[in-house]
Structures are given as structure tokens and as C-alpha cells.
Amino acid sequence: MLEIIKIERKRILSIRVFLVFLAIVALFSAYSVYSILRSYEVPGVAGIAVTWHENLSHAKADRQKTQIDKEFLNLMRQHEGEFTYVDERNLVGLVAANYGGKSVQDLSDEDISNFYPRRLSNIRAMLEESQVIHYTQEEIEQFMQNAGQISEIQFGYAEGWKVLNDGMNVFVPVLLILISVLLLPLFGIDSKSNMTELYRSTKYGKTPLDHARVLAAYIIGVFLYLLGIFLHFVIKIVPFGLKGWNQCIQSNVNTFFSLYNITNLQQFSLNVMVGLAALLFAVSFLLLVTVIMEKIMTSAVIFVFFWILLLLFEQMYLWPVNHYFANFMPLRMTSFSHYYVGNEIYRVFGSSLSCMKWSILVSVLVSGILLAATIGWEKVKRKRGLY
Numbered sequence: 069m070l071e072i073i074k075i076e077r078k079r080i081l082s083i084r085v086f087l088v089f090l091a092i093v094a095l096f097s098a099y100s101v102y103s104i105l106r107s108y109e110v111p112g113v114a115g116i117a118v119t120w121h122e123n124l125s126h127a128k129a130d131r132q133k134t135q136i137d138k139e140f141l142n143l144m145r146q147h148e149g150e151f152t153y154v155d156e157r158n159l160v161g162l163v164a165a166n167y168g169g170k171s172v173q174d175l176s177d178e179d180i181s182n183f184y185p186r187r188l189s190n191i192r193a194m195l196e197e198s199q200v201i202h203y204t205q206e207e208i209e210q211f212m213q214n215a216g217q218i219s220e221i222q223f224g225y226a227e228g229w230k231v232l233n234d235g236m237n238v239f240v241p242v243l244l245i246l247i248s249v250l251l252l253p254l255f256g257i258d259s260k261s262n263m264t265e266l267y268r269s270t271k272y273g274k275t276p277l278d279h280a281r282v283l284a285a286y287i288i289g290v291f292l293y294l295l296g297i298f299l300h301f302v303i304k305i306v307p308f309g310l311k312g313w314n315q316c317i318q319s320n321v322n323t324f325f326s327l328y329n330i331t332n333l334q335q336f337s338l339n340v341m342v343g344l345a346a347l348l349f350a351v352s353f354l355l356l357v358t359v360i361m362e363k364i365m366t367s368a369v370i371f372v373f374f375w376i377l378l379l380l381f382e383q384m385y386l387w388p389v390n391h392y393f394a395n396f397m398p399l400r401m402t403s404f405s406h407y408y409v410g411n412e413i414y415r416v417f418g419s420s421l422s423c424m425k426w427s428i429l430v431s432v433l434v435s436g437i438l439l440a441a442t443i444g445w446e447k448v449k450r451k452r453g454l455y
Contacts (some may be wrong), residue, residue, distance in 0.1 A: 072280035073287065080254055081288055092246060093296045096239070097303040104231055105307060110152055118152060124308065127155035127225050134223045136162070136319075141180045144172050154227065161321035166190065184219060191215045191325055195411065200387045203413075207420055211411065214327040218318050226312020228305045229332035230320045233339060233404070235304065240343040240402040243296045244350045245375065247289050251351065252368055254281050255358035278446045282355060282439070289351045290344070297340055317408065326408040338424070339404045345428045345435075346398040352438035359442050375399065395423060396430045 110118035118126075134140055136159075144159055151160050151172070163172050166186050167179060179186070195208050203211070313333040317323040323335075330338070353374070358367040378399040381389055391412070394400040406412065412423035421429075 072277060073284045076281050076284040077288060093299050097300045100235055101304055101307060108154055123154050124227060126153045136221045136223045138180050145175055162324055165321055165324050188215055211327055217329045221318050222315050223319055224312055224315055226315045226319060226332055228308025229312050231308060232304050233335050234322060236339045237403050237405060239300055241399055244347055244398055247292050248350050248354050251285050251354055252364055254285050285351050285355055289347055293347050322405060323408045328408050342428060343402055345431050346401040348435045349431045350398045352435040356438050356442045359445050395427050401427055401431060
């Protein structure tokens with residue numbers, strides 16, 4: 069079995085293919101970093117007034133161990149002129165989100181004193197006024213208890229982790245598609261490989277060959293996924309640095325109202341875990357399609373159509389479709405931001421489960437069903453002599 073897996077791994081993941089994979093991931097990550105760094109440049113009359121390096125350096129030096137508290141908000145309220153640097157703009161975003169668009173300079177003494185109660189009040193209003201989920205009072209109180217655990221937000225430098233976590237919504241789906249494309253020839257057949265298929269089936273037996281290919285698909289997929297995540301992490305984090313890994317995610321304006329009491333590093337780890345579950349689904353679905361259709365081009369067309377369908381669901385944002393279908397599919401699963409601010413729940417046997425937990429459970433279960441269907445279809449083909 070190990071020998072067959074090794075042969076199939078070399079067939080699918082040759083040195084040339086492996087280098088192309090690394091190059092695509094590196095170029096995608098580098099371009100993403102370049103685009104983000106450009107957004108940190110502050111334009112001036114004669115060109116660039118503040119470069120991205122100066123902007124980030126100012127944030128690193130100015131925000132060492134700052135907490136968002138009454139003293140800090142009062143100090144920032146006295147700031148004269150425009151807020152230029154990224155650390156200042158981050159605070160502007162948090163204040164605007166918490167106070168309905170108010171600027172820092174417009175805050176009253178009462179506003180400054182009620183920063184955290186105001187955040188809790190906004191979260192309660194979001195829960196009680198939700199148009200798609202009717203929470204029970206018990207669920208609301210549980211949510212509010214979780215939200216109340218954030219009594220003070222550290223406002224130190226954490227740009228690298230913010231950029232990394234926010235960007236995974238795009239990178240991970242691209243990575244899953246790239247891995248799936250590389251795995252297409254595993255069961256897919258073209259005219260040039262028919263003799264090889266016959267030879268290997270004769271030498272090893274069709275059943276061991278099929279089982280080895282299934283294992284090879286998951287091994288290669290997980291290996292490339294983890295390697296891609298690592299390469300993307302390194303390229304993305306190098307210009308920003310690792311500072312802020314232990315800072316709570318509420319310091320990011322995109323997750324300011326999140327009920328998850330976790331750090332930036334924990335958020336990244338959760339994203340990687342959910343992405344891994346999505347990868348298992350993508351590989352299982354691909355195996356079933358290629359085993360049924362056999363031809364590489366036909367399988368590729370169906371796989372592309374599947375992802376286009378998921379993209380349409382994501383663009384249309386139909387809540388019932390997302391809640392009962394798309395949340396368990398790879399694209400919606402890797403749209404990580406909705407886990408932290410959507411407060412979506414599933415009621416299962418009298419218990420309330422978060423969208424993240426239930427999506428992972430259902431997706432892994434469906435992946436297992438798809439894998440069983442793949443193995444079952446192969447057995448049917450062997451029994452009926454359809455090869």
C-alpha cells in the first residue's frame with residue numbers, strides 16, 4: 069500500500085508541479101501583501117506624505133501597551149488635526165462603529181465613560197432586532213455573558229495579524245481550488261495514461277490501487293494545504309511583524325462586536341482548522357466526481373460548475389440557502405468573518421450550537437458520506453466489469 073501511495077504521489081506531485089504550486093502561492097501572497105502595503109501609504113500634495121514603512125513604524129512605537137480606557141479616549145479626543153497614522157485610524161473606526169459614526173473629537177464625557185457599556189448595548193440591540201434569527205431570552209443572555217467577558221480591549225500594535233486573518237477569506241478558497249486542480253488526474257483518465265492504468269491495476273490489483281489513491285489524495289491535499297498556509301503566513305507577516313498575537317480580536321474594527329473571547333493567534337488557528345475541514349470536503353467531492361465521470365475534462369467542468377454555484381450563493385446572500393446548505397460547503401465555510409460576528413446558531417436536539425461547530429461537524433460527516441460513496445462506486449464498477 070505504501071509503495072502504491074508513493075508512486076501515485078510522484079505521479080500527481082512531481083517536482084515541477086510542486087514548484088509551480090509553491091510559485092503560485094508565493095506570487096499570490098506577495099501580490100496581496102503589496103496591495104495591502106500600498107493602502108498604508110498616506111498621499112500628500114507632492115506625492116507620498118507617509119510611506120507604509122513610516123506608518124507601521126509609528127504604530128509600533130506609539131502603541132506599546134495601550135488600553136482603550138477613559139484616559140486614552142480623552143487623550144485622543146484632544147488630538148488636533150486629522151488622524152493620519154494607521155493606529156489613529158483604527159481607533160477612529162472603533163469609535164465610529166460603537167457610536168454610530170461619531171468621530172473621536174465629538175465624544176462627550178459621558179460617551180467616553182460608557183465605551184464598554186455602549187458596546188454591550190449595541191450587541192444586545194443586534195441580537196434582539198435580528199431579522200433572520202429569533203433568539204430565545206436564554207440564548208441572548210448567554211451571548212451577553214460572553215460579550216461581557218471583554219471588559220478592556222488592548223490597543224497595541226497587531227496589524228500583521230489583522231491583515232492575515234482578514235485576508236484568509238480570499239486566500240484559503242484559492243488554495244482549495246488550486247489543490248483540487250492538482251488532484252484531478254488522480255482518478256481522472258486521459259488517453260495517454262490508459263496503458264499505465266492497466267499496468268498498475270494488473271501489478272497491484274484494482275482494489276489496493278483505488279484505496280491507495282484515496283489515501284494519497286488526502287495525504288497530498290493536507291500536505292499542500294498546510295504548506296500553503298505556512299508559506300502564506302510567512303510572506304504576509306514579514307512586513308508587519310508578529311506583535312499583537314495575544315491581543316483580543318475586538319481591537320479589529322471588523323470583529324469589534326464579536327462575542328468570541330479569543331486572541332488573534334487563536335482566531336488564525338480556528339481559521340486554519342475550519343479551512344482543513346473544508347479541504348476534506350473539497351477532496352471528497354472531487355474524488356466522487358472523478359470516479360463517476362472518469363474523464364479529467366468532464367470532471368473539471370463539473371468541479372468548476374460546483375464552485376461557480378457556490379460563488380453565486382455567496383453573492384446573492386440568501387439566508388435560508390446559506391443556513392441550510394452553503395454553510396457546509398467549502399466557499400462559505402472559508403468566509404471566516406461570519407463566524408465571529410454573525411452570531412448564527414443551529415438548534416440541535418434542544419441545544420444551541422454555534423455556526424462554526426455545526427458547520428465543521430456536518431461538513432466532515434458529509435465528507436465521510438462522499439468518501440463512502442466513492443469507494444462504493446468503485447466496488448460496483450469492479451463487480452460489473454465497467455473498467
